[in-house]
Amino acid sequence: MAQGTLRRISWGAIFAGAILTLVVQIMLALLGVGIGTATLDPAGNGSPDLSTLGSASGLWTMGTVLIATFVGALAAARLAGSPEKADGLLHGIITWATSTLVIVYLLTSGVSAVIGGTFGALGASVSSLTQAAGNLGPQSLSALPDGLEADARALLQRGEQQVDQAADAAQQQGQQAANTARQATGEPDLAKAVPEIVAGLAEGATPEQRQAAVTVISQQAGISQQEAEQRLTQFQATYNEAVEKAKVAADQAAETVSTASFASFVALLLGLIVAAVGGLVGRPRPRIATVAV
Structure with missing residues (x-):
C-alpha cells in the first residue's frame, strides 16, 4: 500500500x-x-x-x-x-x-x-x-431576597391620611372621579421603585443616589421627604441583613462550584x-x- x-x-x-x-x-x-x-x-x-x-x-x-x-x-x-x-x-x-x-x-x-x-x-x-x-444587587421585584418584598411594599405604603383624603374627594366628584381616586390610592409601583431604592441603599451610594431613593419613596407613598428618609433608614437594616445572607449563599455556591470543577x-x-x-x-x-x- x-x-x-x-x-x-x-x-x-x-x-x-x-x-x-x-x-x-x-x-x-x-x-x-x-x-x-x-x-x-x-x-x-x-x-x-x-x-x-x-x-x-x-x-x-x-x-x-x-x-x-x-x-x-x-x-x-x-x-x-x-x-x-x-x-x-x-x-x-x-x-x-x-x-x-x-x-x-x-x-x-x-x-x-x-x-x-x-x-x-x-x-x-x-x-x-x-x-x-443576582440577590446581591436586585434590580427587579422578582429578584428581591426572600421575605424582603413585603418590607419593600410597606416602604411605599401610603399613609392613612392620604387615603382618607382621596376617598372624600371621590365622594364629592362622582363615580368617575372615584375610580380615578381608587387608582391613585392603589398598589405602589414597586417594580419601578426598586432600582432607585437599591441604588440608594448600596454601600457606596452617593448623596444624589440616596436622595433619589428618598424622592421615589416620597412620591410613591405620598409622604414628606422627612418621613420618606425615616422609612428608608428603617428599611436599611433589613436590606443589609438580607444582602449579607445572599453574600454567604453566593460564597457557599462558589466554593461548591470550585470543588466540583477540580473534581471534574x-x-x-x-x-x-x-x-x-x-x-x-x-x-x-x-x-x-x-x-x-
Whole structure:
C-alpha cells in the first residue's frame, strides 16, 4: 500500500468504542443502584447512613467511568487494527474524548438525572451561584431576597391620611372621579421603585443616589421627604441583613462550584490516562513473519 493511501485512523472503531463505553457505564451504574438499594433497610437495622451512601456512590461512579473508558478504548484500538503504539494510544484517547462529549451533550439536554455524577453536580452549583449572585444587587421585584418584598411594599405604603383624603374627594366628584381616586390610592409601583431604592441603599451610594431613593419613596407613598428618609433608614437594616445572607449563599455556591470543577478535572485526567493505557493494551500485536526453509 502506498504511503499516501495509508489510513492511520478508524472512525468506525472509535464510534464503536465510544458506544461500548457508554453502554458499559450504564450497565455498571444500574448495578451500583441495585447494590445500593439492596443495602437499604427501611427499619434502619444496620442500614448505612446518607454520608456513607454518598461516599460509596461517588467512588462507584468514578470506578464505573474508568472501567467503561478502559473497555471502550481497548475495543477501539483492537478494531482499528494498527499495531503501532502511537495509533493504539490515539485511538483510545479519541474514543474517550468522543464518549465524554456525548455525556456532556446528554447532561445539557435534560437527561442529567440518568447519568448524574460529577458533571451534574457542577451544573446545579452554577445555577445556585447565579441565583445567589443576582440577590446581591436586585434590580427587579422578582429578584428581591426572600421575605424582603413585603418590607419593600410597606416602604411605599401610603399613609392613612392620604387615603382618607382621596376617598372624600371621590365622594364629592362622582363615580368617575372615584375610580380615578381608587387608582391613585392603589398598589405602589414597586417594580419601578426598586432600582432607585437599591441604588440608594448600596454601600457606596452617593448623596444624589440616596436622595433619589428618598424622592421615589416620597412620591410613591405620598409622604414628606422627612418621613420618606425615616422609612428608608428603617428599611436599611433589613436590606443589609438580607444582602449579607445572599453574600454567604453566593460564597457557599462558589466554593461548591470550585470543588466540583477540580473534581471534574481530576476525573477527566484519570479518564484520559486510562483511555491511553486501554489503547496501548488493545492494539493488535505485530505479526512476526516466518521464513520457510
